[in-house]
Amino acid sequence: MNIRLLLKLSFRYIVASRGSTLLVSFIAFLGVLLSVMAVLLTMGVFAGFQHALKEKILSTSPHIIVSLPIADGFEDYEKRIGSLKDVQREYPVVIYQAILSKSSSVQSVSVKGIRHKDMVYKKAFLVEGSLGNGLLVGKGLADIMNIKPGDAVLLISPMGRRTPFGFLPKVKEFTVSGIFQTGTFDQDYLTVLMSMSEALDFFGGQWQLYGFEVFLKDPYRAQDVKRELEEKLGDYAIVRSWIDLNKPLFNALQLEKVGIFFVLLLMVIVSSFNITSMLFMKVREKMKDIAVLRTFGLKRREVFFLFVLQGIILGGVGMLSGFLLSMLGGYMINEYRLVRVPADVYLMDHIPVFFEVSDLVITLAGALFLSMLSSLLPAHRASKTSVVEILRNE
Amino acid sequence: MSEAIKTQDLWKVYPNGTKALRGVNISVKEGEFCGLMGPSGSGKSTLLHIMAGLDHPTDGKVWVLGEEIDKMSEDQLAEFRMRNIAFVFQFYYLLEDFNVLENLLIVGQMANVKDSQKKAMELLEFLRLSDRVKHKPSQLSGGEQQRVALGRALMLEPKVILADEPTGNLDLEEAIKIFELFRTLNRDKKITLLVATHNVELSKFFGRVLKLRDGLIES
Secondary structure (H helix, E strand, O other), X not given: OXXXXXXXXXXXXXXXXXXXXXXXHHHHHHHHHHHHHHHHHHHHHHHHHHHHHHHHHHHHOOOEEEEEOOOOOHHHHHHHHHOOOOEEEEEEEEEEEEEEEEOOEEEEEEEEEEOHHHHHHHHHHEEEEOOOOOEEEEHHXXXXXXXXXXXXXXXXXXXXXXXXXXXXXXXXXXXXXXXXXXXXXXXHHHEEEEEHHHHHHHHOOOOOEEEEEEEEOOHHHHHHHHHHHHHHHOOOOEEEEHHHHOHHHHHHHHHHHHHHHHHHHHHHHHHHHHHHHHHHHHHHHOHHHHHHHHHOOOOHHHHHHHHHHHHHHHHXXXXXXXXXXXXXHHHHHHHHOOOEOOHHXXXXXXXXXXXXXXXXXXXXXXXXXXXXXXXXXXXXXXXXXXXXXXXXXX | OOEEEEEEEEEEEOOOOOEEEEEEOOEEEOOOEEEEEOOOOXXXXXXXXXXXXXXXXXXXXXXXXXXXXXXXXXXXXXXXXXXXXXXXXXXXXXXXXXXXXXXXXXXXHHOOOOOHHHHHHHHHHHOOOXXXXXXXXXXXXXXXXXXXXXXXXXXXXXXXXXXXXXXXXXXXXXXXXXXXXXXXXXXXXXXXXXXXXXXXXXXXXXXXXXEEEOOEEOO
16 A cells, blocks of 8 residues: 555645645534644643643641551651651641630630741741741631730630639640641641640640651652551551542542533544544545546555545644644743632632643544544445446546 | 457347447457448447456456456456556546646556656657646547647557547547657557547558457458
8 A cells, every 4th residue: 555645645645635624624623623722721720720730839837747546756766767768848736626716706726836946947838927836727727806916815624624613624725836838738727736735734645646758859759658568667657648638539539620621522523423424525526536536546545534634634633733832822821820719719810831741642632533434434445345336427 | 560459259238238349359460550440339438348367358358468357356456457558548537636747656656656756747748748748638529638638558568558438538639649649659658559549530550450240250
């Protein structure tokens, strides 16, 4: 089979389209272009959101959380965690549940006690005030309760004491020294940070949750490091990576992405029907040529390939144009931040576009495959046409 | 001299019952310039199509250059045609999207003819079409188009040329020019020619004339 010749004929037949065949060819090309572009950009926005979310989570939250049921051997655990080569830094935390009150406003919060020297890691997230010696309150919580640096607030611990007059919770007034913002809901709306010594002093040594917040050099190795930590720390330690903690969220996003992909794939399928129509017109238009080429020795399967190639070429050009325009569209969206979203809901003010190689490969290969598939029927018809019938009807 | 084309009791009955050929027996020797004459509907085109392997007989046998072609598969026929037989049509059937040179080159490339560009140019010069190389078929006269069609047929270096009313669309002057070319090809290149025509004025070019009437050979 002379592929070069078939390619030459196919190209020329597409380029030399006239009248309604030209119009249908253009519509088929446009259909593939737009559908490929729609799929790629939508997938790009979805992937971009996932990536941005991941980056946000990784830059503000610990990559691994180690929880310990008891405080025994706390320092030993810290040494063992810090000895792993993948660990960038780690610090212990104690976590209590408490009620934060200011004037008539009351909120349930998680109080995280961090060593004074480790507080420095939170400095990057301060939006108001300073680290100081007081409480650090999340921005969302501060907004709801109208808290500002320097304000006095009450912390109420449910772990109180029994008295002859009944159960009395512990209550103490603290000064707010700063407001922090990480961009994640649980930290900005539900967390209060304070020094570990003060937390232990106020809440006591019971009912708390001990643990470590671990940051890695490469957060994407979290699962490997998690396994290493599990081996190193034994059964008492509960080790959870950022992947475990956010699994439901990313699973939901992925499921949504897959769903949308299949819905959008229908667009590509429908647009490839245009190729079928165009090729049927083409077969009708080129009957005489088919007869002549067959007379001069072109085989039936070569006629078949001649029309399949036309479908592939048209679909391929549409696909490539769609791909290039998607890249351009992606660049514009990223450059001019065109997809804007409410920052308080989505943790970001715009969604970037990120093209994942797998999305590109599946979409482009799928479009090409569908173009080929849609050309099979007209190509079959062309190859089965009798030369004598054509010549007799001319 | 051996036979270039031979048929034995060739029948062709169409599905609607029309008997186009009714036991045709003919023999054309290699190097012969033979005419196939007869009125419209006498079965000339059907006979040529069967000889070219484009159509199958209902019954009977066909040999071309010693090979029985009625037993061949579609692919074998296509290959056989490409190597041995060229067909010239009444309506030229040039590829409208391609220029004169490309019309020749496409056939040359199909048959993997060596130096097809050089050969095509030589043929166009021989056919006095050197100044029409880049023209599209629609820009040529009928006679020129038929000469291009002949050039296309010659690209395959065929041993046999079958022509179905090749001058049916041309005036006598142009028709004579085409037949002179046929005669040159027959004489110089020893190509066997079987040409169907109903124009008696052209019969003088033939070495022998086969007359077909109602699907039967008369002489």
